[in-house]
Amino acid sequence: MNYAQHVLTHLRKDLRLEWRTKDSINGMLFFALLVVVVLAMAFDPASYPDMTRQISGGLLWVALLFAAMTALNQSWARETHNSVLDAHRLSEAPASALFIGKALANFLFVSAVEVVLAPIFTVFYNLQPLGQTWKLLIILPLGTWALVVNGTFFSALSLRTRNRETLLPLVLLPISMPALLAMIQATTAVLTGQFEPTLWIKVLLAYVIVFTTACVLLFQTVLSAD
Amino acid sequence: MVTKIPRSNRTMPKWAQGWLALTFIALVYGFYQAMAAPREATMGNLYRVFFYHLPHAILSFVFPYLNLAASFLYLFWRKRNVERAAAADAFALASAEVTVLYATIGLATGMLWGRAAWGIWWAWDARMTTYLLLWLLYVCYLLVRSFSSTGQTAVIAAVLAIFAAIDIPICFMSIRWWRTQHPAAVFGGGANSGIDPSMVPAVLWNMIAWAMWGAFLVGMRYAIERRRQQDANAEALGILNDEEAAVLTHRLEEAR
Numbered sequence: 001m002n003y004a005q006h007v008l009t010h011l012r013k014d015l016r017l018e019w020r021t022k023d024s025i026n027g028m029l030f031f032a033l034l035v036v037v038v039l040a041m042a043f044d045p046a047s048y049p050d051m052t053r054q055i056s057g058g059l060l061w062v063a064l065l066f067a068a069m070t071a072l073n074q075s076w077a078r079e080t081h082n083s084v085l086d087a088h089r090l091s092e093a094p095a096s097a098l099f100i101g102k103a104l105a106n107f108l109f110v111s112a113v114e115v116v117l118a119p120i121f122t123v124f125y126n127l128q129p130l131g132q133t134w135k136l137l138i139i140l141p142l143g144t145w146a147l148v149v150n151g152t153f154f155s156a157l158s159l160r161t162r163n164r165e166t167l168l169p170l171v172l173l174p175i176s177m178p179a180l181l182a183m184i185q186a187t188t189a190v191l192t193g194q195f196e197p198t199l200w201i202k203v204l205l206a207y208v209i210v211f212t213t214a215c216v217l218l219f220q221t222v223l224s225a226d
Numbered sequence: 227m228v229t230k231i232p233r234s235n236r237t238m239p240k241w242a243q244g245w246l247a248l249t250f251i252a253l254v255y256g257f258y259q260a261m262a263a264p265r266e267a268t269m270g271n272l273y274r275v276f277f278y279h280l281p282h283a284i285l286s287f288v289f290p291y292l293n294l295a296a297s298f299l300y301l302f303w304r305k306r307n308v309e310r311a312a313a314a315d316a317f318a319l320a321s322a323e324v325t326v327l328y329a330t331i332g333l334a335t336g337m338l339w340g341r342a343a344w345g346i347w348w349a350w351d352a353r354m355t356t357y358l359l360l361w362l363l364y365v366c367y368l369l370v371r372s373f374s375s376t377g378q379t380a381v382i383a384a385v386l387a388i389f390a391a392i393d394i395p396i397c398f399m400s401i402r403w404w405r406t407q408h409p410a411a412v413f414g415g416g417a418n419s420g421i422d423p424s425m426v427p428a429v430l431w432n433m434i435a436w437a438m439w440g441a442f443l444v445g446m447r448y449a450i451e452r453r454r455q456q457d458a459n460a461e462a463l464g465i466l467n468d469e470e471a472a473v474l475t476h477r478l479e480e481a482r
Contacts (some may be wrong), residue, residue, distance in 0.1 A: 150389075160382055161374040170369060174362040175389055178396045179356075207396070214392055218385050219300060225381040 008091045010101025018109060019079060024071040026085050028113045030066035034214065036121060041064070045125040051058030052125050056185050060121055063178060065147060068110050071181045072151040073168055075106055085159075089223055101217040103145075103152040110144050120206045139190065143183030146211070150175055153215040203217030231443055242445065249442055253433035259397060259428035274341040277428050279335035281436040286328035286360065289440065290394055292320040297387035300380060315380040320447035322367050324440055329361040356396070361391040387433075 001009070018024055039059050045052045079085045082109050088098055118140075121127065158167040182203040189197035251410075260277035274458045296318035304312035336354070337347050348354065367386055 107476055112296065141311055157382055157385060160378045161370070163373060166343075167370065170366055174359060174366050175393060176395065177359050177362075210392060211389075214389060218388065221381060225378045 001093070003097055005100045006097035007054055007104070010093075010098050010103050012077075014102055014105030015108070018105065019029060024106075025110050025112055027074075027111065027157075028067040028071045029116055031070050032113055032117050033120065034210060035063040035066055036124060038115070039125065042198050045127075047203055049126065049128065052127060053130065054125055055189045056186065058184045059125075060117075060187065061143065061184050063121075064110065064114065064144070065176075065180070067113060068144075068147055068151060069169055069172065072106060072148070072155045072172075073165055074157050075102060075152060075160070077185055080159065085223075094214045095220040095223045096150045098214065098223070099152065099156070099215065103215075104153050105143075107145055110148055111141065114140055114144065127191070129191045131190040131197070132193075133190060133196055135190050135201075136187065138201060139183060139186045139204070142201065142208055143179065143186075144177040144187045145171075145206050146183065146204060147176060149208070149212050150179075153219065153222070156219070160222075160225050175211075178208070179204060179211075182207065242442075245445075246437070246442055247436040249435065252431065252438055256428070256431040258436040259431045262480060263428040264422075264424050273339075275335050275342070275433060276426075277432045278330060278436075279431060281433045282328045282335060282435070283357070286325055286332050286435055287394065287439050288437075289321045289325040289328060289444070290360070290364065290391055291326060292390060292404055292444070293387050294319050294391035296321060297384035300384045304381070311380070313452065316451035316455060317444070317448050318380075318383065319371065320444045321366050322371075322387070324443050325364045326361065326470040327420055327443070328355070328436075328440060329364065333357065334362060355384075363393055365407050366390075368427075378439070402408050 036059070039062075043051065043055075045056075076085075079088065088095075110185065151168070154171045154175070155164075155168055158164040158171065161167050182200045186197035186200035189195050189200065256277070260274055263274070264278070265271060266273035266449050294312045300318060303314060336357075340349065340354075341347050367383065367390055370386055371379055371383050423468040
């Protein structure tokens with residue numbers, strides 16, 4: 001098997017696991033919906049369209065980030081049952097293929113949540129974007145990958161710690177801060193139409209390239225930490 | 227883990243004492259220079275906190291690189307030389323702690339200065355936000371170290387240190403990328419950057435003094451961490467020996 005086949009095998013396994021239980025997607029979707037509802041109590045989205053445009057980008061990403069975190073915490077826990085993780089460590093398949101497969105699976109799950117959440121968000125918040133909406137088709141996948149690639153990595157890292165559920169947000173949030181800033185600014189640019197999102201898309205792209213490389217290179221070390 | 231560390235006597239070596247003495251002299255002289263520098267045109271005496279803000283801010287971008295280097299060395303030596311790996315890990319911990327200390331002082335003095343210069347304690351501009359991020363990253367590093375189970379702490383910490391260090395250049399470049407309220411980089415920030423020549427000695431002396439103090443703290447913390455490793459090791463070996471002793475006694479009794 002070559003590298004791509006290894007990645008595909010891992011991806012297929014993760015998708016099949018999710019298809020059978022649907023735990024991650026259902027959990028994330030409901031959680032994101034709850035965050036959207038709770039945030040609507042902080043201000044009145046329907047009466048102030050300008051303010052809604054200003055802050056909706058941030059709210060959307062915060063909802064997605066928290067939702068993704070609930071799923072990311074579980075994504076490696078699956079592999080610890082019956083010592084599957086040890087089997088992965090013994091197998092000849094490169095460790096980074098396992099990582100990329102899982103990160104791609106998580107990416108697809110969060111994207112699925114976005115596909116459902118975005119229309120709901122638009123309707124509930126009475127959102128009328130003023131910029132070029134098609135650019136969201138670049139920003140959303142890039143931003144999602146930026147969250148998921150580090151999230152998958154640190155979730156594997158926190159498997160090795162005592163209180164893993166607490167640790168993931170503690171590590172993921174500070175590391176993701178530049179990406180969060182870039183994706184929120186880019187989304188706000190599209191929603192308000194007041195400035196160009198190009199610079200922020202570039203920042204996001206650079207962030208994604210740098211951290212994907214770092215994750216792929218260091219995953220072997222994390223997998224065989226003891 | 228650690229196998230053998232020559233047990234030193236429990237006092238500071240002579241050269242370290244000398245270094246500490248020199249550091250105190252430099253600190254005192256730096257303080258004198260900072261207080262003797264001419265009053266600043268617009269801010270009066272309040273600007274003098276700058277002589278403490280600048281060294282701490284700059285140095286808190288230096289220690290993370292020591293931490294990064296030590297973390298790389300740890301990962302390199304992990305499977306090759308356990309003794310050196312343990313030393314690298316101790317150094318990484320020491321430099322991370324001093325990073326947090328210096329960044330805390332940098333943030334605090336920066337807030338004091340911001341209150342005097344702009345009338346507000348904190349502004350969410352790019353430079354300050356990313357500096358806060360630096361602080362958060364290394365606090366998070368120390369937290370992760372305290373959370374992780376023994377035996378894996380060093381690996382997790384080393385990996386996290388690499389991630390944190392990747393974030394720092396983004397932080398440092400931010401002043402050029404984003405519109406910012408923070409004054410342009412004092413040195414090398416364009417045509418109008420730089421400081422009045424009369425302030426140069428105060429800046430330089432405080433820079434040297436605080437760098438020496440930081441180096442002393444890292445060395446001190448490193449020595450303490452090495453001794454902790456040594457004690458943990460001795461304890462582990464001690465238990466092993468007690469068990470062996472018990473087994474031997476038991477066998478001897480049986481033989482009678």
